[in-house]
Amino acid sequence: MTRSYDYLTYEVDSGVAEISLNRPPVNAFSLDLLNEILDVLAYARSDTKARAVILRSDLPKVFCAGLDLDILFGKPMSEIRLFLEKLYIGLWDAQYGLGKPSLAAVNGAARGGGMTLAISCDMLIASEKASFGYPELDLGLLPAIHFTHLPRIVGRHRAFDLLFTGRSFAAEEAERIGLVSEVVEPGDLRTRSHEIAAGFAARAPNSLRQARAAFHRANDLDYRRGVAVAVEDFCNTAITDDAQEGVRAFIEKRAPNWPDPESA
Numbered sequence: 001m002t003r004s005y006d007y008l009t010y011e012v013d014s015g016v017a018e019i020s021l022n023r024p025p026v027n028a029f030s031l032d033l034l035n036e037i038l039d040v041l042a043y044a045r046s047d048t049k050a051r052a053v054i055l056r057s058d059l060p061k062v063f064c065a066g067l068d069l070d071i072l073f074g075k076p077m078s079e080i081r082l083f084l085e086k087l088y089i090g091l092w093d094a095q096y097g098l099g100k101p102s103l104a105a106v107n108g109a110a111r112g113g114g115m116t117l118a119i120s121c122d123m124l125i126a127s128e129k130a131s132f133g134y135p136e137l138d139l140g141l142l143p144a145i146h147f148t149h150l151p152r153i154v155g156r157h158r159a160f161d162l163l164f165t166g167r168s169f170a171a172e173e174a175e176r177i178g179l180v181s182e183v184v185e186p187g188d189l190r191t192r193s194h195e196i197a198a199g200f201a202a203r204a205p206n207s208l209r210q211a212r213a214a215f216h217r218a219n220d221l222d223y224r225r226g227v228a229v230a231v232e233d234f235c236n237t238a239i240t241d242d243a244q245e246g247v248r249a250f251i252e253k254r255a256p257n258w259p260d261p262e263s264a
Helices: 031-044 079-094 112-119 144-154 156-163 171-178 186-201 206-236 241-252
Strands: 003-005 006-013 014-022 052-059 062-064 102-106 110-111 125-129 132-133 182-184
Touching: 006 031, 014 031, 031 079, 052 062, 052 186, 062 112, 079 112, 079 206, 102 112, 102 186, 110 112, 112 125, 112 144, 125 171, 125 186, 132 171, 144 156, 144 206, 171 182, 182 186, 206 241
Parallel strands: 014 052, 052 102, 062 110, 102 125, 110 132, 125 182
Antiparallel strands: 003 006, 006 014
């Protein structure tokens, strides 16, 4: 059974639902794409044929490169807040209530909002060609949601390095620091993801749902409380002169001319 959307498809086979993103050139988050992701996760929750969910990309070199910057450039805080509440709160709630394990299969570049999407899943499997990064500060923005979860996964000092340098890092490093569960050859990513998901799907569904809910309650309640703070922090920063200049410079493919802090 297949459901098609403008920017993704949903297909179930042998108890495994596969959500495939396809918004060329880089699967950048628009409001429409985000709405489709939230809609398909809600559908997967109610789909009795699906017992595990894989989130992947149809684009060969990118998982998700982050936000469509049109969402931020010159927009009022009310519009930015609406998007961030869906990306941070809506996505977290959708995954929390999914009722079945979710797996991100990261084939290529995951940046910014793409990192938010990947870490919303229960597990991350990566291709050897995958790469990761938090470039928000390069644009005068904040990787706000990642301040909440990343230090718990990789440790405070390593998280500071990744978030504040904005450097990209390869799948091998992501696995070594505990961000990624497993790294496989590029040609094996889809097969391996389905093997893992099929193992989940073969388990008793009611017990698995209860176990996953208990796991999330034990590990994610503080994260949920931190989400609202992250929305405020991001929105308050996105409307600053720094952020608007950073986004404008990225769009114009030039170095940013940061405002003088003494004139702020």
